[in-house]
Amino acid sequence: MCCPSRAGAAECSPRMFDVTRSAFTPPAYPASRPRRLRKDAFSRALVREHSLSASDLILPVFVYEGENLAAPIPSMPGVSRLSLDLLLRTADEAVQLGIPVIALFPAIDPQLKTVD
Numbered sequence: 001m002c003c004p005s006r007a008g009a010a011e012c013s014p015r016m017f018d019v020t021r022s023a024f025t026p027p028a029y030p031a032s033r034p035r036r037l038r039k040d041a042f043s044r045a046l047v048r049e050h051s052l053s054a055s056d057l058i059l060p061v062f063v064y065e066g067e068n069l070a071a072p073i074p075s076m077p078g079v080s081r082l083s084l085d086l087l088l089r090t091a092d093e094a095v096q097l098g099i100p101v102i103a104l105f106p107a108i109d110p111q112l113k114t115v116d
Contacts, residue, residue, distance in 0.1 A: 054098035055100055057099050059103070061082060061102050061104055063087050063104055064081045069081075
């Protein structure tokens with residue numbers, strides 16, 4: 001019995017079009033391509049290979065109290081601690097660039113820290 005969609009092609013598996021079964025039996029794995037992982041955009045984004053975009057990033061921001069202050073962090077060249085008013089500008093820039101998340105790292109007064 002030949003496959004109806006491939007006229008003149010090689011013989012198909014007899015179990016594919018078994019008349020005793022009411023439903024179509026799909027072929028084995030390599031010939032079958034399940035589409036459940038490509039059903040919607042969210043699922044496709046999870047399983048796609050090697051793509052990195054701004055929406056995959058998290059912007060670390062180091063903050064401390066004060067107004068209109070930006071203090072460089074000596075151990076990280078090019079990175080500064082920002083006051084809260086400058087943090088708002090940085091957050092706005094991140095949104096415009098498509099970065100969805102900001103991780104805040106506050107500077108804590110050493111007197112408020114505990115040993116544990």
